Amino acid sequence: MTLELDDLRVRTLGACRYDSPFAEMLASKRTSPHYVHEDDRVLVDDTVSVLLSRGVPIDQVPSLEAAGPRRKIYFDPDATSVGIVTCGGLCPGLNDVIRGIVQELTEHYHVAHIYGFRNGYAGLTRQHRDRVVELDLRAVADINNDGGTILGSSRGDQDPEEMVDTLVELGIDVLFVIGGDGSMRGAMKIVNTIDARGLDIAVIGVPKTIDNDLPFTDQSFGFQTAFAQATSFIASVFIESQAAENGVGIVKLMGRHSGFIACYAALSINDADFVLIPEVPFVLGGPSGVLRRVEDHVRRHGQVVIVVAEGAGQELLEQEGRTTDASGNTKLGDIGLFLKQKITDHLTEVGLPPTVRYLDPSYAIRSVAANAYDSVYCVRLAHAAVHAGMAGRTETVVVRWRRRFVHIPMSLITSHRNQVDPDGDLWMSVLEATGQPASFTD
Numbered sequence: 001m002t003l004e005l006d007d008l009r010v011r012t013l014g015a016c017r018y019d020s021p022f023a024e025m026l027a028s029k030r031t032s033p034h035y036v037h038e039d040d041r042v043l044v045d046d047t048v049s050v051l052l053s054r055g056v057p058i059d060q061v062p063s064l065e066a067a068g069p070r071r072k073i074y075f076d077p078d079a080t081s082v083g084i085v086t087c088g089g090l091c092p093g094l095n096d097v098i099r100g101i102v103q104e105l106t107e108h109y110h111v112a113h114i115y116g117f118r119n120g121y122a123g124l125t126r127q128h129r130d131r132v133v134e135l136d137l138r139a140v141a142d143i144n145n146d147g148g149t150i151l152g153s154s155r156g157d158q159d160p161e162e163m164v165d166t167l168v169e170l171g172i173d174v175l176f177v178i179g180g181d182g183s184m185r186g187a188m189k190i191v192n193t194i195d196a197r198g199l200d201i202a203v204i205g206v207p208k209t210i211d212n213d214l215p216f217t218d219q220s221f222g223f224q225t226a227f228a229q230a231t232s233f234i235a236s237v238f239i240e241s242q243a244a245e246n247g248v249g250i251v252k253l254m255g256r257h258s259g260f261i262a263c264y265a266a267l268s269i270n271d272a273d274f275v276l277i278p279e280v281p282f283v284l285g286g287p288s289g290v291l292r293r294v295e296d297h298v299r300r301h302g303q304v305v306i307v308v309a310e311g312a313g314q315e316l317l318e319q320e321g322r323t324t325d326a327s328g329n330t331k332l333g334d335i336g337l338f339l340k341q342k343i344t345d346h347l348t349e350v351g352l353p354p355t356v357r358y359l360d361p362s363y364a365i366r367s368v369a370a371n372a373y374d375s376v377y378c379v380r381l382a383h384a385a386v387h388a389g390m391a392g393r394t395e396t397v398v399v400r401w402r403r404r405f406v407h408i409p410m411s412l413i414t415s416h417r418n419q420v421d422p423d424g425d426l427w428m429s430v431l432e433a434t435g436q437p438a439s440f441t442d
């Protein structure tokens with residue numbers, strides 16, 4: 001992707017005139033290997049070859065604004081009201097992010113009001129405006145112990161004009177949107193409406209995706225919890241497959257366009273013999289197809305385990321009648337059940353009638369509470385989001401990039417998808433761990 005330094009500059013509502021509650025703490029801080037000063041920038045690239053290929057002086061190579069508290073802030077905390085909304089599918093850690101935002105705004109910035117909108121963008125519409133809840137320390141006290149989101153979520157289109165009316169009615173100065181690519185597209189429409197009306201409202205995104213498919217972020221929050229949950233299902237089908245004659249275990253995991261959960265879950269337990277992901281097309285038939293490979297494995301080992309991402313092999317499924325969900329996302333065909341049927345038919349035909357154990361733990365891996373690692377990650381993202389909002393950044397998303405918390409323009413988070421690179425070292429590790437061929441095509 002061609003990236004110019006100017007594409008990476010985030011918007012600010014105006015000059016920061018108020019003292020930050022962190023001013024004193026920041027006074028003595030200088031850039032170090034562990035701290036990036038607010039005036040410093042974080043490099044996008046981390047290999048010599050890519051940096052050299054940019055062909056520009058070091059101060060012009062693509063770089064990102066460091067996240068974190070500022071010495072001066074844009075909003076006067078005493079007079080600031082804030083809104084929080086969670087949209088799209090569930091993901092471990094949503095409650096941790098809500099809690100972190102509320103705690104930071106309350107304990108350090110002492111803002112006037114924090115409102116939570118119920119059930120995603122629907123909660124900002126005229127019809128549901130009365131469902132808004134005021135959030136304080138007590139309301140978020142131990143919500144991190146639970147999966148899901150205390151605010152609820154939703155999919156489906158909402159009118160940005162109506163949503164901005166709600167922000168104005170409640171006197172919201174900063175809106176925090178915790179959501180995926182669709183949510184960030186929705187947030188940009190809210191920003192456009194705010195701009196068109198000449199309003200002084202900041203919109204900050206905290207990117208959420210269980211699929212780990214958003215770009216410019218090392219690994220999305222909740223992803224580690226989710227794939228760790230998935231491993232127990234792989235372990236189950238492995239044990240089942242070992243105990244049966246011609247045992248076949250299949251686990252279908254979430255991942256519409258990106259197979260990260262499948263890859264990480266498979267690597268972490270190392271019981272999978274085949275991992276099928278959307279980024280690596282495969283054929284079923286022929287000498288190098290999946291069916292023949294599975295057959296060979298069963299002949300040699302008496303069993304086989306397959307981990308398949310939900311978006312894998314969609315081209316093999318009947319395309320007609322494909323529908324979309326309320327947000328316009330294409331509903332996928334069920335590759336798990338399809339494979340189960342095809343493998344059963346094939347092994348039966350070649351004289352290896354199988355015992356197939358098929359698990360689809362989709363919601364079971366995303367509805368749980370965040371693990372300790374993700375909780376830490378969430379609270380740090382929440383702090384970064386609050387600092388960005390109070391400093392008047394807008395149309396800005398906080399992410400962790402190459403282990404640094406940084407700001408990126410919202411448009412970049414929807415500019416493309418993060419996917420497993422079939423030439424990259426993650427996929428190489430999967431091939432090494434499973435022993436599966438690099439391709440299932442002739």
Ligand SMILES: Nc1ncnc2c1ncn2[C@@H]1O[C@H](COP(=O)(O)OP(=O)(O)OP(=O)(O)O)[C@@H](O)[C@H]1O
Nearest residue numbers: 087088089155156157179180181182183185186327
């Ligand atoms: N292009 C768009 N313009 C405006 N709003 C959008 C757009 N795409 C999605 N939205 C809104 O954003 C919200 C969430 O979108 P969506 O259901 O696609 O989930 P998401 O944020 O992409 O999260 P995930 O994919 O991780 O579940 C929905 O209310 C949806 O209507």
Ligand SMILES: O=P(O)(O)OC[C@H]1O[C@](O)(CO)[C@@H](O)[C@@H]1O
Nearest residue numbers: 089090210211254255256310325
């Ligand atoms: O069934 P729901 O709630 O629409 O969500 C399913 C989708 O959400 C995701 O978790 C995130 O986009 C996908 O992996 C999955 O296809």
Ligand SMILES: [Mg+2]
Nearest residue numbers: 088180181182
């Ligand atoms: Mg999405």
